[in-house]
Amino acid sequence: MPLWLRLPLILALLLAGYLALFALLGWALERYFLLTGFGPERAASAGRAMALGAEITLKLTLLSGMAGLFIGVLAGIARTSRRAWVRLPASFYIWVTRGTPLLVQILFAYNALPLLLSPLWPSAQQALTPYWAAFIALAFNVGAYNAEVVRAGIQAIPKGQWEAAWSLGLSPGSTMRFVILPQALRIVVPPLVNNLVALLKDSSLASVIALTELALSGQRVISATFRPVEVYLAVAAIYLLLTTLLTLFTNLLERRLQGAGR
Numbered sequence: 001m002p003l004w005l006r007l008p009l010i011l012a013l014l015l016a017g018y019l020a021l022f023a024l025l026g027w028a029l030e031r032y033f034l035l036t037g038f039g040p041e042r043a044a045s046a047g048r049a050m051a052l053g054a055e056i057t058l059k060l061t062l063l064s065g066m067a068g069l070f071i072g073v074l075a076g077i078a079r080t081s082r083r084a085w086v087r088l089p090a091s092f093y094i095w096v097t098r099g100t101p102l103l104v105q106i107l108f109a110y111n112a113l114p115l116l117l118s119p120l121w122p123s124a125q126q127a128l129t130p131y132w133a134a135f136i137a138l139a140f141n142v143g144a145y146n147a148e149v150v151r152a153g154i155q156a157i158p159k160g161q162w163e164a165a166w167s168l169g170l171s172p173g174s175t176m177r178f179v180i181l182p183q184a185l186r187i188v189v190p191p192l193v194n195n196l197v198a199l200l201k202d203s204s205l206a207s208v209i210a211l212t213e214l215a216l217s218g219q220r221v222i223s224a225t226f227r228p229v230e231v232y233l234a235v236a237a238i239y240l241l242l243t244t245l246l247t248l249f250t251n252l253l254e255r256r257l258q259g260a261g262r
Contacts, residue, residue, distance in 0.1 A: 021245075022051050022055050025051045025054060025238070025241075026047050026048055027047070028047075029046065029047035029050050029051055030043050030044050030047035031043075032047075032230075032234060033046050033047060033230070033234075036227070036230045037230075038225065038227070038230075042224075042225060046221045046224075046225070046231075049220065049221060050214065050217050050218060050221065050231075050234060050235070052212075052217065053212055053213050053214040053215075053216065053217025053218070054214045054217075054238050054242065056131075056211070056212065056213045056214070057203050057204075057213040057214040057242065058200070058242055060131065060134060060135060060138065060203050060206065060211075060213065061138075061196070061199055061200040061203050061242075061246075063135060063139075064134075064135050064138035064139040064142065064203075065139075065142060065195075065196045065199055067139035067143070068138070068141070068142035068143040068146055068195075068199070069143075069146055070143075071139060071140060071143030071144075071146070071147070072142070072143045072144070072145070072146020072147045072149065072150050072192075073146070073147075073150050073181070073185075074090075074147075075093060075144070075146075075147035075150075076090075076146065076147040076148070076149070076150025076151040076153075076154065077150070077154070077176060077181070078090035079091060079094070079147060079148075079151045080151055080154050080155065090147065093140075093144060093147075094148060097140060097141055097143075097144035098144050098145065098148075102137065102138075102202055102205055103205050103208065105137040105140070106133065106134055106137040106138075106205055106206060106208060106209060107208065107209065108137070109128070109133040109134070109136045109137040110128065110130060110134075110137075110209040111209075113128060113133070113136070114127075114128045130209045130210050130211040131211055133209060134203070134206035134209065134211050138199060138203060138206075141199075141202070142195055142196070142198075142199045145195050146192060146195055149188045149192055149195065150184065150185070150188060152188065153184035153185065153187045154176075154180055154181070154184045156184065156187055157180050157183055157184055161179055161180060162175060162179075162180070165178075189250075189253075189254045190254065193247065193251070193254065196246065196250065197243050197246055197247060200239070200243055200246060201239065201243070207219070214235060214239065215235065218231050218232065218234070218235040
């Protein structure tokens with residue numbers, strides 16, 4: 001099948017799977033709460049609320065994960081540069097981000113960043129909603145960890161690869177883009193997957209700025225029903241389901257990338 005036809009088909013299947021997943025999750029949660037003694041209306045509203053929270057959690061993880069991969073690749077390449085003015089800012093960013101708690105970074109992005117940006121961007125306070133503040137904090141946090149992974153992958157490529165590319169007349173930039181980086185990214189797929197799975201669990205910290213992701217949705221159901229055991233079991237099961245699906249999908253992607261590299 002040609003690529004121009006295969007790509008839309010894959011995207012359509014992914015979209016259909018995404019919609020089916022959350023429709024099925026809402027239905028399963030409603031049945032679960034009915035079985036555990038919730039009333040019909042309470043079970044339906046709790047199922048919808050937690051399915052919506054799970055969807056927000058997954059979307060936030062995927063968006064910030066993609067942004068974090070882009071940031072990580074740029075910062076990882078910069079970390080390997082021989083030019084100090086390129087290497088040092090990347091090193092400083094990684095040092096600060098890895099040395100401070102993610103919770104502090106989320107609170108900073110929501111409470112302090114709009115104030116710092118307001119002279120240049122007067123509507124920053126309104127634009128940086130809890131969702132986008134969490135997105136910025138999570139993307140830059142996972143980007144720092146991805147940068148160290150990418151740097152290690154680049155340094156794992158034998159020097160002979162660089163010398164062979166230069167002997168063919170490629171510039172350093174072209175060598176990195178067409179020779180080194182594709183090989184390095186294949187090497188570092190497993191740790192990048194681990195970072196993405198960890199990001200999904202860390203996204204629960206966004207509840208501190210009132211983003212109604214899965215953890216906060218569960219808390220609100222508990223406040224309305226005073227049934228913490230049943231709700232926390234459901235929250236844990238949904239996180240386990242999402243991390244398992246994410247791991248299966250990324251393992252499949254890893255096998256395809258490794259197969260393409262042979």
